[in-house]
Amino acid sequence: MSFTGSVSSLVVVGGQWGDEGKGKVVDLLAGGFGAVVRYNGGHNAGHTVKFADRHFALHLVPSGIVHGGSLCYMGAGMVVDPLALIREMDSLADQGVEVEGVEVEGRLFLSPRAALILPTHQAMDLAREAARGGGSIGTTGRGIGPAYQDLAQRRALRTHLLTDPAGLVERGRKLMAAHNRELELLYDAEPVDLERACEQLEAAANRLGPFVHEVGPRIEAHVERGDAILFEGAQGVMLDLLHGTYPFVTSSSCLPGAAAVSCGLPPRLLGPVLGIMKAYVTRVGGGPFPTELHDALGDHLRRRGNEFGTTTGRPRRCGWFDAVAARFAVRTAGIDAVALMKLDVLDELEEIRVAVGYRAPGGKLLDAPPADARMLAELEPVYETLPGWRTPTTAVTRDGDLPGAARDYIGFLEERLGVPVVLVSTGPRREETLLRGDGAVADCIRAAVGSELAVPSA
Numbered sequence: 434m435s436f437t438g439s440v441s442s443l444v445v446v447g448g449q450w451g452d453e454g455k456g457k458v459v460d461l462l463a464g465g466f467g468a469v470v471r472y473n474g475g476h477n478a479g480h481t482v483k484f485a486d487r488h489f490a491l492h493l494v495p496s497g498i499v500h501g502g503s504l505c506y507m508g509a510g511m512v513v514d515p516l517a518l519i520r521e522m523d524s525l526a527d528q529g530v531e532v533e534g535v536e537v538e539g540r541l542f543l544s545p546r547a548a549l550i551l552p553t554h555q556a557m558d559l560a561r562e563a564a565r566g567g568g569s570i571g572t573t574g575r576g577i578g579p580a581y582q583d584l585a586q587r588r589a590l591r592t593h594l595l596t597d598p599a600g601l602v603e604r605g606r607k608l609m610a611a612h613n614r615e616l617e618l619l620y621d622a623e624p625v626d627l628e629r630a631c632e633q634l635e636a637a638a639n640r641l642g643p644f645v646h647e648v649g650p651r652i653e654a655h656v657e658r659g660d661a662i663l664f665e666g667a668q669g670v671m672l673d674l675l676h677g678t679y680p681f682v683t684s685s686s687c688l689p690g691a692a693a694v695s696c697g698l699p700p701r702l703l704g705p706v707l708g709i710m711k712a713y714v715t716r717v718g719g720g721p722f723p724t725e726l727h728d729a730l731g732d733h734l735r736r737r738g739n740e741f742g743t744t745t746g747r748p749r750r751c752g753w754f755d756a757v758a759a760r761f762a763v764r765t766a767g768i769d770a771v772a773l774m775k776l777d778v779l780d781e782l783e784e785i786r787v788a789v790g791y792r793a794p795g796g797k798l799l800d801a802p803p804a805d806a807r808m809l810a811e812l813e814p815v816y817e818t819l820p821g822w823r824t825p826t827t828a829v830t831r832d833g834d835l836p837g838a839a840r841d842y843i844g845f846l847e848e849r850l851g852v853p854v855v856l857v858s859t860g861p862r863r864e865e866t867l868l869r870g871d872g873a874v875a876d877c878i879r880a881a882v883g884s885e886l887a888v889p890s891a
């Protein structure tokens with residue numbers, strides 16, 4: 434593999450439990466790519482993009498939209514709430530089409546094969562969560578699980594119906610009536626107002642129809658023209674439906690291979706994988722989290738890292754970097770290099786811990802998360818402790834300007850993960866980033882970022 438000096442296609446994947454900073458990285462890199470593709474999930478995702486004094490929260494639209502040139506695609510593996518998509522497009526337009534060249538129309542293409550999220554899916558998500566009581570998953574309540582369930586059950590309505598408003602309303606009414614029966618009979622929940630829902634769907638279809646286009650052939654045409662493609666994953670490996678902490682996961686595949694599946698593309702077109710990981714760990718919702726901090730340190734990370742959900746505003750659970758889960762993510766997702774985010778959040782700590790193993794109740798040591806989430810919840814992390822740097826790293830943009838202890842921390846993680854850290858993020862803004870190391874992915878990233886950052890290689 435040699436990508437020296439030029440941009441190759443790249444997959445950006447969350448390496449933990451989501452919210453790692455994928456939006457920031459995708460936005461930073463997007464200028465070097467001909468197209469940016471979201472391949473999984475729906476508006477459960479919240480991807481933040483900040484630069485200068487601008488702030489965008491993307492949910493469905495690929496984070497590349499904020500960057501002037503790149504075309505944006507939404508793959509068949511996504512679930513799309515048409516009302517949420519319209520809200521997001523409107524808010525993007527309100528936020529400065531002229532000012533920063535954020536133009537949505539003409540730059541966004543939606544696969545005709547994605548499953549639609551209907552208003553009843555959201556009601557079912559909420560009703561099911563309420564019925565789970567204390568054992569709830571802590572979903573985002575956006576209807577993600579019920580929509581993917583209908584897809585697997587082969588009764589979903591898909592995005593091609595946005596080009597046929599009458600057909601959408603006719604089929605939508607039937608499916609939503611079935612959902613309403615389930616809501617009333619199984620959950621004793623309020624049914625959704627079908628008339629209103631149908632009106633909303635029809636209006637949404639009238640607006641969104643022109644955005645519906647096959648994605649795979651367009652991406653292949655990009656590749657033939659010599660464009661590199663940036664694939665943007667949502668959520669993260671530990672939330673993956675098959676490989677995450679099931680059942681406390683989302684309902685889609687978050688792994689890089691899902692990008693090929695979602696777009697109907699040969700996997701060989703994907704390129705290397707950049708795993709995004711925070712310098713610590715957060716998780717929103719329920720489920721096991723071995724390195725979670727329930728004390729003042731957890732509060733400190735939450736406050737310093739502003740760890741409140743981009744989508745739901747919920748406080749995120751915070752804990753130490755879990756090198757066991759991260760190694761698992763590297764192996765499972767084929768992560769070639771890591772972008773280490775939010776290093777600045779650790780600046781004030783005297784010492785920093787990293788989980789390097791899990792101890793089972795009988796004393797046995799494990800070096801990977803077990804398949805059974807109940808077992809994972811019973812494991813005790815085995816920590817190594819490293820010295821903190823107690824020096825501000827906010828906005829540092831050169832590896833050489835990082836305190837020695839911070840570089841040692843990064844080196845320790847690289848050793849544990851077996852892959853290089855090629856990007857370190859020292860603040861939420863595009864410009865608060867440093868690039869480091871060499872090799873295929875580092876070279877590709879440097880070429881993609883171009884003059885965006887005044888970052889010489891360290």
Ligand code: GDP
Pocket residue numbers: 447451452453454455456457478479480481482483737738739743774775776777778858859860861862
């Ligand atoms: P995503 O879902 O992976 O795109 O991540 P989110 O946007 O949900 O959450 C990441 C949060 O961390 C956002 O509020 C970002 O603005 C912020 N962020 C990203 N990188 C950094 C960083 O290096 N330092 C700090 N302090 N904040 C960051």
Ligand code: IMO
Pocket residue numbers: 447450451452453477478479480570571572573574575576577578666667668669672681682683684717718719743
């Ligand atoms: P981004 O792309 C963090 C979590 C929810 C819940 C579980 C299932 O911003 O990283 P769902 O609504 O998908 O059925 O909820 O998954 N979850 C996320 N956590 N970041 C996300 O997206 C998430 N998307 C879903 O909190 O625990």
Ligand code: MG
Pocket residue numbers: 451452453478479480481743
């Ligand atoms: Mg997020």
